[in-house]
Structures are given as C-alpha cells and as structure tokens.
Amino acid sequence: MYMMKKSVFLALSSVLVFGGMMTGYEGAVQAAEPKVLRMNLHSEPPTADPGIAEDTTSGTIITAIFEGLTRLGKDGKVHPAAAESYTVSKDGKTYTFKIREAKWSNGDPVTANDFEYAWKRALDPKTASNYAYQLYYVKGAEDFNKGIGKAGDVGVKAIDDKTLKVELTNPTPFFPELVAFKTYFPVNKKVVEGNKKWADEAKTVVGNGPFKMETWEHKSNLTVVKNEKYWDKANVKLDKIEFTMIEDENTELSMFDNDELDWAGAPTSALPIDALPALREAGILKTQPIAGTYFYRFNTEQAPFTNAKIRKAFAYAINRESITADILQAGQVPATGFVPPSVALNKDGYFKDNDLEVAKKLLVEGMKEEGISKLPPITLIYNTSEGHKKIAKEIQDQWKKNLGVDIKLENKEWKVYLEDVHQGNYQIARGGWLGDFNDPINFLEMFQEQDGGNNDTRWGNSKYKELLNQSALEQDPEKRKAILMQAEQILMDEMPIMPIYFYTQSWVQNENLKDVVIDGLGAIDFKYADLTKK
Incomplete structure (x- = not known):
C-alpha cells in the first residue's frame, strides 16, 4: 500500500471527551458517558472510495467505515466479516462466500451483488484504479483491466443475494486475508452511480463498516460515529472518533502532552525525531x-x-x-x-x-x-x-x-x-x-x-x-x-x-486506550478499540 500507504504518510491522535448527563428527576442515574477518541491524520485523505484509494491515510478512514468479506481480528488472524462463512474447492481455485444479513449505513441490504459490482468497477479501465492489480488473482481480472477482456469473463459472480462465487487463476492460499484489503471492499451501486463525487463528502459517503462518516471539513477535521446499522455493533465500543489534520509533528506531540490527543505518531503520522530519545527514556515510546x-x-x-x-x-x-x-x-x-x-x-x-x-x-x-x-x-x-x-x-x-x-x-x-x-x-x-x-x-x-x-x-x-x-x-x-x-x-x-x-x-498513546489493532503490515483498525475512564 502506498505510504505516501502504502507510500504514504499519515498521522493519528485521540482524546477522551466526557459529556456526562443527568436525567431530569431526583435520584436519576447518570447516563453512560460517550466514548470519543480524538486522533490526528497527518494529511487530508485523498478519497473515501475503497475502489480507488491507494494510501494509508485514506485506508485508515475506509477501514473504519467499510468492511470486506473478512477482517483481521485482535489476534492478528482472519475472521469472517461481511461473509459469515466460505468454502474452498479441492483445487483451491474456487471460493464460495456466504454473505451475512447486514445493512449499508443508509439502510440498504448488503448483498453479494455489491461485491461483484465493486470488484468489476475497480477493474474497469475507466475507473483508473491504481490498485486494480490486487484483483488479478481473480480469473479474467487482468485481461478486463487491460482492455482485452470482458467484465462478464471476470471470475466473480453473485449467484444470489447471499452467495458470492469467486474463481481464481491459480490457487492463492492467502486469498482469505487478501479480501480483507480495501480494494476488495463492496460499494453501494445506487450510491456510486447516483453521484460521481459520492466519496468526497460526509453526507454522501455510504459504508457497511463499524463506523459511519459524520463530518468532513476538508484539510481540517473529519469525524466518524458508531454505525447503528452495523451487524456487529454490539462489539463496537467507541461512540465517535474525531480526526484532526495537522501536518506538524511537534504540534501533534504537544497536543498529546496537553491531554488533547490520545495518540501521537505512527501509523497515521510520525513523532518528531528529536523527541524520540526522551520518549524512550520516559518509558512511553511504543515501537x-x-x-x-x-x-x-x-x-x-x-x-x-x-x-x-x-x-x-x-x-x-x-x-x-x-x-x-x-x-x-x-x-x-x-x-x-x-x-x-x-x-x-x-x-x-x-x-x-x-x-x-x-x-x-x-x-x-x-x-x-x-x-x-x-x-x-x-x-x-x-x-x-x-x-x-x-x-x-x-x-x-x-x-x-x-x-x-x-x-x-x-x-x-x-x-x-x-x-x-x-x-x-x-x-x-x-x-x-x-x-x-x-x-x-x-x-x-x-x-x-x-x-x-x-x-x-x-x-x-x-x-x-x-x-x-x-x-x-x-x-x-x-x-x-x-x-x-x-x-x-x-x-x-x-x-x-x-x-x-x-x-x-513508533507512537505514544493514552494508557486508558485499549485494543486499537495495528497489524504486522502497519494498518490500523478501531473496530475493537475502547476508552476506559481515567
């Protein structure tokens, strides 16, 4: 993935905001305080479209608001996600995924058709996806992407709303892990075809992940909130994540020091190099x-x-x-x-x-x-x-x-x-x-x-x-x-x-922040994250 992801540069930070409320009668019980994580993105995400995203900044947001057939868990292993199960043929070249009952953030049902549409859209030469080659493991995908094959010959087909059949060119043992990557995420056809700029503004972004986008003030801030329509919402503990977009790493670290952020540094940004020895000596640097x-x-x-x-x-x-x-x-x-x-x-x-x-x-x-x-x-x-x-x-x-x-x-x-x-x-x-x-x-x-x-x-x-x-x-x-x-x-x-x-x-984080998943590839996932009261 460009770091630029994958070649990509990012920044991350977070802060806990308490908004305790009392009900209006005597003896009321205090309501649960919302769990709001404040993070920093080093720069503006170029897009929220999983079909064309190529960098880690975009990937951080997309992983929060979308979900593929599988998802990496806290244990670093692949777990069923939008697909509740799958089977593999004896020759290792055909996967059949059973799509679980789930909804898009706008209430539409998530179906196998959403995956077939999304993969063929990313492969369509007109889409100009720089990550289309990640789909080349699928039979016929490369020829279609290069303009010498047809969409109908690509080996992904919705047999019905809940059954997705995928034929591969060769056995690909890591395919269940690969479909957890953003280029393999579904998109809502009605939304995509209804507005060419659907992925550029919070009010038009529709996802199927644990969070949904609430606001996007370009080059300033972006917020996502818990998606109440997400199939596994019971296991999503954060109510909101607020991302700022500050390029200066010293400012970011100062905000962390002032308890305005719960995280500073990788993978969505970087720590000031000059600060590393002191942070290491203080015993708070994580690497x-x-x-x-x-x-x-x-x-x-x-x-x-x-x-x-x-x-x-x-x-x-x-x-x-x-x-x-x-x-x-x-x-x-x-x-x-x-x-x-x-x-x-x-x-x-x-x-x-x-x-x-x-x-x-x-x-x-x-x-x-x-x-x-x-x-x-x-x-x-x-x-x-x-x-x-x-x-x-x-x-x-x-x-x-x-x-x-x-x-x-x-x-x-x-x-x-x-x-x-x-x-x-x-x-x-x-x-x-x-x-x-x-x-x-x-x-x-x-x-x-x-x-x-x-x-x-x-x-x-x-x-x-x-x-x-x-x-x-x-x-x-x-x-x-x-x-x-x-x-x-x-x-x-x-x-x-x-x-x-x-x-x-390398990063520093609030000791009360738990279960932010950073995989061995450096990608970050907030689905399982939790903030406990100080």
Missing part, C-alpha cells in the same frame, strides 16, 4: 517493526536516471546506517533490498551500503555511456513531513560529499505529490510501501508492469515479469522463493528504486 520499506524512486524516463549505472551510483553512495542510527533513532533497519525482513528472500541484501568506491566508478561509466561530462540539474521531491525533510537533507549532503552532485529539494503537499509522481513529473521521489499482505509478491508485483498502477518509475523488464508469472504457478514454497529471489536480484541490478530502510512504527 514495532512492520512489513514496509522506505525508498526513493527514480524516473527512468528522465535524464540522467535513464541509465542503470547512474541510478546504482546514487543508491550505493549513501550511508543508510547513519540515517537509521543518527537521524531516525527508532530501530529502523538499513535496507539493501526491497522485500522487508518479515518475508525476506535474501536476508543479506543485494549490495553493500555506503560503497563509495563502486558508486564513483559506476557514475563515471554511466555518464560515459550517456555521452555527458556533466549531470543535468536534479530535483528530489518529498511530501510534507519533518522526517522526510531530514532524511532528504542528509542524503542531499551525502550525495554532495560522496559524488560531488548538487541536488535541489522540493517539498509538496500530499495530494499534489501523489499526482506528480503518478504523472511522472519528477526525477527522484520519496516512496514508501507497507505490505497489503505478508508475502514477497506484494512488494515485487508493484514493478511487474511498466505502466502498472503503483510503479511510477516507468521501468519494466521482461525477465522480471516472466519470473513473477512463473512464481504464481509454483506450488513448492522453496522453489517459489528461489524464483522470487531471482526477480528481486533483477530489481536491485536495475535499481529503478533505491531502498533506504525497513520501517518500524
């Missing part, structure tokens, strides 16, 4: 490794990064160890590969960190191949964040010192940044990827297609693509791993992206 990689993209269609040797020179000429130890200070691991440690294919990586001798040699060779004696002006773009800025300035200094190269830094607001990256309006751009499911393919498949939804490097390689296709057919886990390792080797040999470090998430 966990997640399946995610922080990297820089090269636009392989813009000089000088059309040349692989020049890309590798830039990648080899930075000191990741100093970046993680001296700047980040939260247990991040230097990355010399793209696939994170939780699913690593090669735990030793594919190149040497801070390999200056080789970097200088590659830069000379690359420039000679391009017939240039001087590099063109180069700009690195990143989205607004103090952490991104500090990393960019450090790398800027290292490239100047180690390669003699001057780099211009440019900060962009999140939505503008995403648009520029997708349109290729950059030379080097910050990136981040948190897994959507815990398997190496989820990282490597991003670069399978040259014009793929989240590639954005303009890089493609036929052998790389062939290996990923081959891995989908290999049933032996070790053989499959070997195939994927070959693919990652190609990715690192060509270096369309420059890995920098593997993520950890």
Whole structure:
C-alpha cells in the first residue's frame, strides 16, 4: 500500500471527551458517558472510495467505515466479516462466500451483488484504479483491466443475494486475508452511480463498516460515529472518533502532552525525531517493526536516471546506517533490498551500503555511456513531513560529499505529490510501501508492469515479469522463493528504486486506550478499540 500507504504518510491522535448527563428527576442515574477518541491524520485523505484509494491515510478512514468479506481480528488472524462463512474447492481455485444479513449505513441490504459490482468497477479501465492489480488473482481480472477482456469473463459472480462465487487463476492460499484489503471492499451501486463525487463528502459517503462518516471539513477535521446499522455493533465500543489534520509533528506531540490527543505518531503520522530519545527514556515510546520499506524512486524516463549505472551510483553512495542510527533513532533497519525482513528472500541484501568506491566508478561509466561530462540539474521531491525533510537533507549532503552532485529539494503537499509522481513529473521521489499482505509478491508485483498502477518509475523488464508469472504457478514454497529471489536480484541490478530502510512504527498513546489493532503490515483498525475512564 502506498505510504505516501502504502507510500504514504499519515498521522493519528485521540482524546477522551466526557459529556456526562443527568436525567431530569431526583435520584436519576447518570447516563453512560460517550466514548470519543480524538486522533490526528497527518494529511487530508485523498478519497473515501475503497475502489480507488491507494494510501494509508485514506485506508485508515475506509477501514473504519467499510468492511470486506473478512477482517483481521485482535489476534492478528482472519475472521469472517461481511461473509459469515466460505468454502474452498479441492483445487483451491474456487471460493464460495456466504454473505451475512447486514445493512449499508443508509439502510440498504448488503448483498453479494455489491461485491461483484465493486470488484468489476475497480477493474474497469475507466475507473483508473491504481490498485486494480490486487484483483488479478481473480480469473479474467487482468485481461478486463487491460482492455482485452470482458467484465462478464471476470471470475466473480453473485449467484444470489447471499452467495458470492469467486474463481481464481491459480490457487492463492492467502486469498482469505487478501479480501480483507480495501480494494476488495463492496460499494453501494445506487450510491456510486447516483453521484460521481459520492466519496468526497460526509453526507454522501455510504459504508457497511463499524463506523459511519459524520463530518468532513476538508484539510481540517473529519469525524466518524458508531454505525447503528452495523451487524456487529454490539462489539463496537467507541461512540465517535474525531480526526484532526495537522501536518506538524511537534504540534501533534504537544497536543498529546496537553491531554488533547490520545495518540501521537505512527501509523497515521510520525513523532518528531528529536523527541524520540526522551520518549524512550520516559518509558512511553511504543515501537514495532512492520512489513514496509522506505525508498526513493527514480524516473527512468528522465535524464540522467535513464541509465542503470547512474541510478546504482546514487543508491550505493549513501550511508543508510547513519540515517537509521543518527537521524531516525527508532530501530529502523538499513535496507539493501526491497522485500522487508518479515518475508525476506535474501536476508543479506543485494549490495553493500555506503560503497563509495563502486558508486564513483559506476557514475563515471554511466555518464560515459550517456555521452555527458556533466549531470543535468536534479530535483528530489518529498511530501510534507519533518522526517522526510531530514532524511532528504542528509542524503542531499551525502550525495554532495560522496559524488560531488548538487541536488535541489522540493517539498509538496500530499495530494499534489501523489499526482506528480503518478504523472511522472519528477526525477527522484520519496516512496514508501507497507505490505497489503505478508508475502514477497506484494512488494515485487508493484514493478511487474511498466505502466502498472503503483510503479511510477516507468521501468519494466521482461525477465522480471516472466519470473513473477512463473512464481504464481509454483506450488513448492522453496522453489517459489528461489524464483522470487531471482526477480528481486533483477530489481536491485536495475535499481529503478533505491531502498533506504525497513520501517518500524513508533507512537505514544493514552494508557486508558485499549485494543486499537495495528497489524504486522502497519494498518490500523478501531473496530475493537475502547476508552476506559481515567
């Protein structure tokens, strides 16, 4: 998922508000105080539409107000959600889901048709979903998305209102986990087709999740409240979540310190790097490794990064160890590969960190191949964040010192940044990827297609693509791993992206806040959360 999710940047905070009320007669019992959690989103969610959302900020809101066939529980395991049960054929290629009795937030029944419609809508080339490829496990999905197949040939069909049949191209053991991901969420056809901008305003957003959107003041705040029409409302303990949208991490931490927020930091934002030692010493800093990689993209269609040797020179000429130890200070691991440690294919990586001798040699060779004696002006773009800025300035200094190269830094607001990256309006751009499911393919498949939804490097390689296709057919886990390792080797040999470090998430939270679920991929879910009285 872009961090930007999945490459995405977010922020989270919360506060408990007590509004105790008394009934109007003598001896009345005090009513239960509403449980209101105040959080901070680092930036404006680009959308509330699960079919086109690609970032973690949007994903945080969508996970609260929608629900897929399955949902990850407090135990980290997959549990039935919109589907109350499912069966799998002997060959592992056909899933039949039984849809439970449930309603949309507007009172409409949730049916199997909502899932068939949503998946085919995300795959429709007209929708232009950058996450459509996540549905390619479904038979016929890729051909339809690429305009060479028909919607009717896609292997998802509502047999009746409560039965959804899904045919897969190959056995996919992690499919029950995959359908808990937002691109597989249902949408209400009547709502979607009745208003093209349905996902842009609180009054028109209709979901099927534990919460429903109440207000959305763009670039300011957003609130969700408990959805009384949700099938499992008895297990939803929060009455409301109030999200602010503050980009400054120091302000966010101050609000937490002043008891105005119940949370500061990841996964919806970040803590100020300078504050980490003190928070750690105070014993309140929470940190966990997640399946995610922080990297820089090269636009392989813009000089000088059309040349692989020049890309590798830039990648080899930075000191990741100093970046993680001296700047980040939260247990991040230097990355010399793209696939994170939780699913690593090669735990030793594919190149040497801070390999200056080789970097200088590659830069000379690359420039000679391009017939240039001087590099063109180069700009690195990143989205607004103090952490991104500090990393960019450090790398800027290292490239100047180690390669003699001057780099211009440019900060962009999140939505503008995403648009520029997708349109290729950059030379080097910050990136981040948190897994959507815990398997190496989820990282490597991003670069399978040259014009793929989240590639954005303009890089493609036929052998790389062939290996990923081959891995989908290999049933032996070790053989499959070997195939994927070959693919990652190609990715690192060509270096369309420059890995920098593997993520950890760090945050502080109100000790009275319980059962906020952050999975191993870094996604956050408030369905089970509870706030107890101080």
